[in-house]
Amino acid sequence: MEPDIRQRNHIKELETSIPNIFRSLSSQCGGYENANFSIKDIHNQVTKQRRQLPDDLNFAMAYLETLPTRDQKLFYSVEKDTKRLDYDLFGDVLVFNTTYKKNRYRLPAVIFLGVNHHNQTVVFSSVIVLNERKSTYV
Structure with missing residues (x-):
C-alpha cells in the first residue's frame, strides 16, 4: 500500500481528482477487482494527510506577510x-x-x-x- 500512497500523492500534486487517481491506480493492478484498496481508502488517506499539514490559517498569514517583500506595490495589514x-x-x-x-x-x-x-x-x-x-x- 505504501508505494500506492506515494504514487497517489504524486498524482494528487498534479491536481488530479480522486476518482481519476483511483481509476489510474486500479488500471495498473489489472482492474478495479484486483486493487487492494477502494476509492474510500484513497479519500481517507487524503483526509489523514490534510490533517497532518500545518495550520492553514497560520500558514496563510505567514505567506501573506512575505508578499510585500516580493512586490512593493502590495499592501498587507491585519x-x-x-x-x-x-x-x-x-x-x-x-x-x-x-x-x-x-x-x-x-x-x-x-x-x-x-x-x-x-x-x-x-x-x-x-x-x-x-x-x-x-x-x-x-
Missing part, C-alpha cells in the same frame, strides 16, 4: 481590534450565517456580519467549527 470596533459601531444589524459543509474540509463555516453606514457588509468574525452543537456556538 487589524484584529478593528473587528470589535466595527461591532460596537455597526452592530445594529446582525447576521449569523452558517454555510453547512461547503468548504474544503466539509465542516460548517460560521460568519457573523453586519452592515455599516454605507450599507456595506462588515464581517465581524468567521470561523470553521467541528460540529453544530449548541455548546460550540456558545
Whole structure:
C-alpha cells in the first residue's frame, strides 16, 4: 500500500481528482477487482494527510506577510481590534450565517456580519467549527 500512497500523492500534486487517481491506480493492478484498496481508502488517506499539514490559517498569514517583500506595490495589514470596533459601531444589524459543509474540509463555516453606514457588509468574525452543537456556538 505504501508505494500506492506515494504514487497517489504524486498524482494528487498534479491536481488530479480522486476518482481519476483511483481509476489510474486500479488500471495498473489489472482492474478495479484486483486493487487492494477502494476509492474510500484513497479519500481517507487524503483526509489523514490534510490533517497532518500545518495550520492553514497560520500558514496563510505567514505567506501573506512575505508578499510585500516580493512586490512593493502590495499592501498587507491585519487589524484584529478593528473587528470589535466595527461591532460596537455597526452592530445594529446582525447576521449569523452558517454555510453547512461547503468548504474544503466539509465542516460548517460560521460568519457573523453586519452592515455599516454605507450599507456595506462588515464581517465581524468567521470561523470553521467541528460540529453544530449548541455548546460550540456558545
